[in-house]
Amino acid sequence: MFGAGNxxxxxxxxxxxxxxxxxxxxxFSVFYYRFxxxxxxxxxxxxxxxxxxxxxxxxxxxxxxxxxxxxKTVKVKPVNIVFIDNSNSxxxxxxxxxxxxxxxxxxxxxxxxxxxxxxxxxxxxxxALNPLAPDSLTFAGRxxxxxxxxxKIKDFEENxxxxxxxxxxxxTEGVVPNDFSENISVPVYAVGVGESALAPNVEVGRxxxxxxxxxxxxSSVEIAVLSSGIESGASAVSLFLNGRLAGRKKIILNSSxxxxxxxxxxxxxxxxxxxxxxxxxxxxxxxxxxxRKLIYVNVLKKKKKIFLxxxxxxxxxxxxxxxLISDSNFVVRDFVEYSNEEQISYGTFKRETxxxxxxFLLNFPTAETSPKLWSIVSSAIKNGKPFYLQIxxxxxLRRLNAISEELPFKFKSxxxxxxxxxxxxxxxxxxxxxxSGTTFEGFWEKLPPAEYVKTNxxxxxxxxxxxxxxxxxEKLNFPLMISAGSPVKSLVLFADGIWKWKLKVDLNSSMxxxxxxxxxxxxxxxxxxxxxxxxxxxxxxxxxxEKVYITAEVFDKLYNHxxxxxxxxxxxxxxxxxxxxxxxxKAGLYAADISGLPAGKFTVSVKAKIGExxxxxxxxxxxxxxDAEKIDVPMNQNYLTRISKETGGKFIPLANGVKLxxxxxxxxxxxxxxxxxxxxxxxxxYLLIFIIFTFSAEWFLRKRKSxx
Amino acid sequence: MSFLEWGDEYITxxxxxxxxxxxxVEIINQLYELSGTNxxxxxxxxxxxxxxETKAHFENEERLMKEYKIxxxxxxxxxxxxxxxxxxxxxSEFDNNHKELTPQFLNLLHDWMINHFKFHDGxxxxxxxxxxxx
Numbered sequence: 001m002f003g004a005g006n007x008x009x010x011x012x013x014x015x016x017x018x019x020x021x022x023x024x025x026x027x028f029s030v031f032y033y034r035f036x037x038x039x040x041x042x043x044x045x046x047x048x049x050x051x052x053x054x055x056x057x058x059x060x061x062x063x064x065x066x067x068x069x070x071x072k073t074v075k076v077k078p079v080n081i082v083f084i085d086n087s088n089s090x091x092x093x094x095x096x097x098x099x100x101x102x103x104x105x106x107x108x109x110x111x112x113x114x115x116x117x118x119x120x121x122x123x124x125x126x127x128a129l130n131p132l133a134p135d136s137l138t139f140a141g142r143x144x145x146x147x148x149x150x151x152k153i154k155d156f157e158e159n160x161x162x163x164x165x166x167x168x169x170x171x172t173e174g175v176v177p178n179d180f181s182e183n184i185s186v187p188v189y190a191v192g193v194g195e196s197a198l199a200p201n202v203e204v205g206r207x208x209x210x211x212x213x214x215x216x217x218x219s220s221v222e223i224a225v226l227s228s229g230i231e232s233g234a235s236a237v238s239l240f241l242n243g244r245l246a247g248r249k250k251i252i253l254n255s256s257x258x259x260x261x262x263x264x265x266x267x268x269x270x271x272x273x274x275x276x277x278x279x280x281x282x283x284x285x286x287x288x289x290x291x292r293k294l295i296y297v298n299v300l301k302k303k304k305k306i307f308l309x310x311x312x313x314x315x316x317x318x319x320x321x322x323x324l325i326s327d328s329n330f331v332v333r334d335f336v337e338y339s340n341e342e343q344i345s346y347g348t349f350k351r352e353t354x355x356x357x358x359x360f361l362l363n364f365p366t367a368e369t370s371p372k373l374w375s376i377v378s379s380a381i382k383n384g385k386p387f388y389l390q391i392x393x394x395x396x397l398r399r400l401n402a403i404s405e406e407l408p409f410k411f412k413s414x415x416x417x418x419x420x421x422x423x424x425x426x427x428x429x430x431x432x433x434x435x436s437g438t439t440f441e442g443f444w445e446k447l448p449p450a451e452y453v454k455t456n457x458x459x460x461x462x463x464x465x466x467x468x469x470x471x472x473x474e475k476l477n478f479p480l481m482i483s484a485g486s487p488v489k490s491l492v493l494f495a496d497g498i499w500k501w502k503l504k505v506d507l508n509s510s511m512x513x514x515x516x517x518x519x520x521x522x523x524x525x526x527x528x529x530x531x532x533x534x535x536x537x538x539x540x541x542x543x544x545x546e547k548v549y550i551t552a553e554v555f556d557k558l559y560n561h562x563x564x565x566x567x568x569x570x571x572x573x574x575x576x577x578x579x580x581x582x583x584x585x586k587a588g589l590y591a592a593d594i595s596g597l598p599a600g601k602f603t604v605s606v607k608a609k610i611g612e613x614x615x616x617x618x619x620x621x622x623x624x625x626x627d628a629e630k631i632d633v634p635m636n637q638n639y640l641t642r643i644s645k646e647t648g649g650k651f652i653p654l655a656n657g658v659k660l661x662x663x664x665x666x667x668x669x670x671x672x673x674x675x676x677x678x679x680x681x682x683x684x685x686y687l688l689i690f691i692i693f694t695f696s697a698e699w700f701l702r703k704r705k706s707x708x
Numbered sequence: 709m710s711f712l713e714w715g716d717e718y719i720t721x722x723x724x725x726x727x728x729x730x731x732x733v734e735i736i737n738q739l740y741e742l743s744g745t746n747x748x749x750x751x752x753x754x755x756x757x758x759x760x761e762t763k764a765h766f767e768n769e770e771r772l773m774k775e776y777k778i779x780x781x782x783x784x785x786x787x788x789x790x791x792x793x794x795x796x797x798x799x800s801e802f803d804n805n806h807k808e809l810t811p812q813f814l815n816l817l818h819d820w821m822i823n824h825f826k827f828h829d830g831x832x833x834x835x836x837x838x839x840x841x842x
Contacts, residue, residue, distance in 0.1 A: 250746075
């Protein structure tokens with residue numbers, strides 16, 4: 001590179017080669033005009049040598065892409081770049097006051113500044129702001145994009161002396177550099193807007209309780225209280241049942257941010273009851289909307305009413321009655337028909353029939369059964385009352401035609417004779433295991449024989465065979481017990497003398513007998529319309545970043561809370577799918593949570609596996625579109641301080657903003673900028689014209705001197 | 709979010725009575741705040757204060773009712789006596805560690821106050837105002 005003062009000439013290749021080439025071209029030019037015909041005067045000869053050398057030397061030099069450059073020195077006035085965060089989060093807490101403070105700061109800064117300042121607003125985009133017309137400062141931006149701001153600083157062409165960022169320091173969009181000092185070469189003065197710490201807050205978090213409870217039975221409620229912005233402190237949780245205080249407990253909040261406590265309630269009213277959990281407000285707490293949570297529980301009558309009716313007393317009737325009475329969850333009423341019709345209170349019989357949840361009919365109807373009684377019972381069954389029917393030799397099968405649609409079978413033929421048989425479970429009915437409480441193979445065959453009423457049946461499609469008969473070692477294809485879930489829930493046993501099953505004490509069959517009929521009554525009494533998995537969401541609509549709490553209440557076949565179920569869930573909005581695994585919270589209650597779901601309407605399908613039994617339930621919730629700027633977050637002082645420190649600037653809280661102008665005036669300096677400018681000589685049209693001129697002049701002179 | 713909220717519907721129009729009612733509401737809310745805690749001495753102190761202030765308040769109401777010859781004086785006084793008896797018994801049991809400040813007791817005070825403000829004191833207040841009391 002050749003240089004002279006502020007000018008310099010540079011080439012694409014080494015200058016040694018160029019000098020050598022130029023010297024060769026000079027020697028060639030001298031050699032070319034050493035002798036001429038006719039001989040020329042020295043003056044003309046040297047002129048021709050010069051022209052030839054100049055032309056070819058210039059062409060040679062151009063091959064090496066010469067660039068002529070010069071450096072000029074200019075004095076540049078400093079400019080302060082002021083970025084103002086126009087996002088909504090800036091004024092969430094106190095919009096009027098904060099807006100006033102920020103506008104005042106901008107105006108003061110503009111008016112007192114010794115140097116030029118350029119003002120920009122940034123939120124989702126970046127644009128210039130006229131500081132004297134701050135009306136465009138709306139604080140309505142839906143995002144805070146710091147990337148725009150950093151790009152602007154990098155591309156700023158003027159002498160950016162200082163950068164001022166007036167912000168709450170919570171970027172919600174764009175990519176921000178990890179190392180500010182590498183990306184920003186000017187000091188950044190960050191003016192922090194907002195409170196630097198989270199406001200103290202307590203809220204009722206997850207509330208777990210059985211959603212189906214029984215009247216008069218004490219039920220517990222697990223309550224999680226979440227706290228933020230507070231290291232420690234005392235509060236209290238109250239539980240109200242239908243607006244009445246049911247319990248209260250003091251809690252000590254700590255830095256973990258979560259305290260779990262338990263309160264209980266005893267419902268007195270059947271039906272939907274309202275439970276409200278209230279956590280006491282903290283002294284400086286602003287948001288009290290989350291200090292209360294409302295849930296509903298369904299309170300059921302504690303005891304199921306069972307009505308046993310017979311027209312002919314029997315041992316089976318007595319044993320079954322005693323078995324049912326032994327369970328405190330049942331209220332058992334019984335009716336034994338005597339021949340004297342005058343003594344029968346049909347009104348009472350009807351009341352008992354209609355108010356009961358399950359009917360047990362043994363030797364009913366017989367040929368002697370009062371038509372009125374049978375009419376009451378058959379009407380109840382036609383209206384959907386679940387029933388247990390034990391068909392014996394006394395049962396009048398023809399009268400059963402009154403409920404032929406509700407029976408799980410139709411008779412092809414029957415006889416009144418008995419056959420001593422043992423029960424043998426059908427291999428594919430899980431219900432019989434559930435009712436008997438045993439899966440022990442061979443258990444049934446070890447029971448004493450019962451008297452089987454010989455029948456030939458059509459089994460309805462909705463029915464299932466629970467027990468077949470076994471004669472000696474031979475299993476016969478005749479049903480002993482049938483169940484049906486529709487059109488009316490029913491269990492039908494074609495046997496008499498089953499009380500003997502209770503005598504087989506070596507197999508705990510005494511307990512088996514009771515539990516078999518208790519479980520049968522429970523199964524019959526369960527509302528077939530009620531799902532066995534109930535899915536509850538902590539609320540119906542969530543914010544996008546909010547945790548979704550899902551609770552599943554799982555029941556077994558007998559509608560007891562399932563102790564050990566494997567519960568999984570699939571959350572879907574139709575396109576995307578998310579899996580969750582539930583953890584057991586207490587008997588029958590399983591909980592899961594998920595966060596980070598996109599906005600949309602979701603269905604949660606919960607599947608519970610209880611042994612081999614798989615049941616499912618569904619719930620729905622919505623995740624609303626997220627507006628990060630709507631969340632009341634505190635000023636991120638750490639972030640703003642980091643930007644300032646790493647770039648050699650300073651963090652200033654908005655309250656101290658008046659000091660900013662003085663500080664920047666002291667720091668702003670006029671800088672002397674050395675600016676390099678260059679001209680690329682190839683292809684320079686002037687140089688090419690000059691080359692043509694040298695060759696033209698040479699040709700003209702040669703012509704004049706008669707060389708051509 | 710108080711346990712017992714004071715409302716305009718409880719105003720009797722007699723300033724001294726209304727101020728005393730507000731004082732009673734405040735003490736019940738303080739008792740509610742202390743329930744579920746182990747601060748027995750504080751609760752006992754507050755129960756004593758509540759009893760004293762309630763007794764003084766009832767005496768004031770009864771004096772006004774007698775002075776202005778209010779119709780339901782005896783049945784109204786019977787209500788007062790009943791609450792004072794309940795309070796005396798409860799305080800005695802509480803101080804002997806035989807009872808706790810339970811939700812049931814707080815609910816009883818809550819319901820008694822609301823019913824009494826609405827149906828007894830409200831009626832009394834209207835009659836007193838009609839007869840020129842302030």
